Amino acid sequence: MSDTMLRVFTDGRATVDARLTTPHTLNDVYTFPKYATKAAWEKAARDIREHILATTGLLPMPEKCPLNARISGLIAREGYTVEKVLLETWPGFFLGGSLYRPSPDRIVGATEKAGGTGLPAIINPHGHWQRGRVHHDPQLGTLPGRFINLARQGYVTFAYDMIGYNDTFQLPHDFGGDREALWGISLLGLQLWNSIRAVDFVESLPEVDPKRIGCTGASGGGSQTFLLTAIEPRIAASLPAVMVSSHMQGGCLCENAPSLRLRYSNVQIAACTAPRPLHLIGCSTDWTRNLAKVEYPAIRDIYKLYGAEENVSFFTQKALHNYNLAARESCYAFFGKHFLGIDDPEQLREQPFEVESDDDLLALPDKRLPEGARTRHQIVRMSIAGAKRQLSIARPKDAEGLAAYRKTFGAVLQHAMQIALPTKSQLDIEDLGAVEGPSYTAWRLLIGRKGGGDKIPALLFTPKGAEGRLPGAVVVHEYGKAALMSDGLAMPGPMIAALLAEGRAVLAVDAFRCGEFNAQAGIGSVRNCRADHFTTYNRQDGVEAAQDILTAIAALKARAASKVDLVGLGEAGLWCLLAAAASPAAIERLVADVAEFRDSDDAEYLSRLNVPHLRRAGGIRAAVALFAPKPLMLLNCGEAFGRGAAKRLYRAAGDKRALRARKGGVGLRKMVEWLVDE
DSSP: OOTTTTOSOOSOOOOOOHHHHOOOOTTOOOOOOOOOSHHHHHHHHHHHHHHHHHHTTOSSOOOOOOOOOEEEEEEEETTEEEEEEEEEEETTEEEEEEEEEEOHHHHHHHHHHTTTOOEEEEEEEOOSOTTGGGOEETTTEEHHHHHHHHHHHTOEEEEEOOTTSTTOOSSOTTOOOHHHHHTTOOHHHHHHHHHHHHHHHHHHSTTEEEEEEEEEEETHHHHHHHHHHHHOTTEEEEEEESOOOSSOOOSSGGGOOTTTTSSOOHHHHHHTTTTSOEEEEEESSSTTTTTTTTHHHHHHHHHHHTTOGGGEEEEEESSSSSOOHHHHHHHHHHHIIIIIOOOOGGGGOOOOOOOOOHHHHOSOTTOOOOTTOOOHHHHHHHHHHHHHHHHHHTOOOSHHHHHHHIIIIIHHHHHHHOOOOOOGGGEEEEEEEEEEOSSEEEEEEEEEETTTOOOEEEEEEEETTOOSOEEEEEEEETTOGGGGEETTTTEEOHHHHHHHHTTOEEEEEOOTTSGGGGGGGGOTTOOOOOSTTHHHHSOOHHHHHHHHHHHHHHHHHHHTEEEEEEEEETTHHHHHHHHHHHOGGGOSOEEEEOTTOOTTOHHHHHHHOOOTTTTTTTTHHHHHHHHTTSOEEEEOOTTTSOHHHHHHHHHHHTOGGGEEEOSSOOOHHHHHHHHHOO
């Protein structure tokens, strides 16, 4: 045989996997899925809410510390008051804000009129206005003007900073990094936490009706509005302005957490408001220009499932990206209808106002932080320590504890990856011809998922003369299938030959960026990772490799196998563990070489398995927890992998004998004997 016989690409054609050259971006066009029933939508909505929490570091929810609210600098104006606010949303981390309230006599009168239920409240994340919550632009948007008019109309109105703006300067607005992402720490996650604590704050005010809390903001504040509303049931009515779009998802770090939009778009997130009142604002010159024809009808269809079409509305105008007078009056009319019972917008027109000075609004005009304020390094260290504490508390000791761990931390890992076993109808398998060997037949295949753009080179071996469906094995090597061949790639190597001798069908694949994968179209191993917020919309290499392994398992089942074992050699063992965590039911037995991975070392993850949120989920042992108690052989654990932790997980799963965790390797014969042992 020639040395090309067992290569997939033998004709020199250019076949390119789209994941190498065409990354997903914030400007991709999302199509809103069809949800035929209320039950189908509510299942999706639960997953969307959990996905937001998991990808912003809020699953499980951190422990809430006392807010220690500092309210000062009362200024009384006609029809309202304004005060400075400083909240301690984390120990040693401070959020600044301005609290606008109706004048005291109106508070008393409105409270009595409402039968003692209190006043409605509106929280206001501000977005990327140049001067944050104190920005005043008579043309495009005056934030203090909106707050003043809301207070005069009868709302307790709390405006609070985005991180890096005004009083909230302990962290910059470009906060974040790869290590932080490992632990689920991001600028978006921290801002979303501040928004949750803002709700806590207004709910704690004695004059506020906790059943009438609304939220509104424009642009980046619109993103905060619909993200918060999706996960926070205390938001009773929501108004995200100039941000809900099917073709632009947000261009700032504070709108893009790693893994957040691997599957879902802003339109789906905003639809999670249903059936609560929702008002959308758009304009003609930005990404919301199609609001009336695209996004609003899609969301209205969700409200129809609840019979609550009257609760969703929109306003759009010919204007620049804004929260201008017309948009603000649309806001007043929306909240007035649902919170004040006023159906006539004429009663809620904006009234003249004067904006207070910055010194009257800012809690820290001199930029002097309170005693006990933490540095950036200390905030990161505190966040990681909190995550470790939650993992320690959740460490499984029995089957009940393991189930709880899987439900929470296993969910974090699965949401971080968003990979799945394809169905047979989703597969795209191209047969490039067969090669007959002395005791086997080898098919040259190119496998992938329809519409996925993936092109995975693979070789399928079956014993000569075998009929019907056979037990099978997918074998993956860190250097690709060439490392599993012999005699200049002309013959299957010892591992494949041994499995064939046992009557197994064997599929050897070049997972993402391995082997012939890197020879496609001569582009080498270069991947286009330059797109903004790459990890928000694209999976990291190790996760793409895990998806390829799941695709290979599905392909082997579709072509030849009744059941499938999985073998990962070298670094590929780590990818196989991720694949097994995503779809444990698809795999009978797993051999995973962990190549002396140090599973408690952040630097090790960053260099070898850089998967956002993986440390937050508990590291690679989270994958072990999701696969247990199925038969698992871990090889080359070394001194620092944590064999003891793996054994405890299997003990909690009720079958410690199903795990073999070896400090070093194991001979080929013993490995194959373990795989075929029924």
